[in-house]
Amino acid sequence: LRLVIAEYEVGWIPFWLEDLDRKAGRRESLGLCLAPSAYFNRQVYATFMQDGVGGFLLQRWGADNFLWSNDYPHGGGIWPYSDEVIENTLGHLNAETRAKVLGENVAKVYGMPIPEPMARQPAPDAEAIWKRPWLKRKGFTFDKPTMGL
DSSP: OOEEEOSSOSTTHHHHHHHHHHHHOSGGGGTOSSOHHHHHHHHEEEEESSOHHHHHHTTTSOTTTEEEOOOTTSTTSOTTOHHHHHHHHHTTSOHHHHHIIIIIHHHHHHTOOOOOOOOOOOOTTHHHHOOOGGGGOOSOOSOHHHHTO
């Protein structure tokens, strides 16, 4: 069984799994052979679009379980700024991790080949139609004023 958690972002997952493992305590008494996080790592995947915390945590956790998405054509999605959001949230990662998160993981989950990359197509009225200045915020930080908080 494989499970894909969609549209909840991913930054919360590493903490939740750490807490779940701690609270599971003696997993044998629950009938579990493995820690809850081990089941997650083996069988669960999660999607994200613009999750700075998730992108930051990918340096240490989630490279095999997180799937980037853009939610096109929904109004809450990040299209046509996908490449900018990818650079802002994942630009610090090495090429191997980026390749997994941007395509290899989803291809593995669904047993599909990875298509050839497509060049960005012009979206002439994008700024007029899709006004989302938060998409262009550069990088991730824990500094609240920089985050706009």
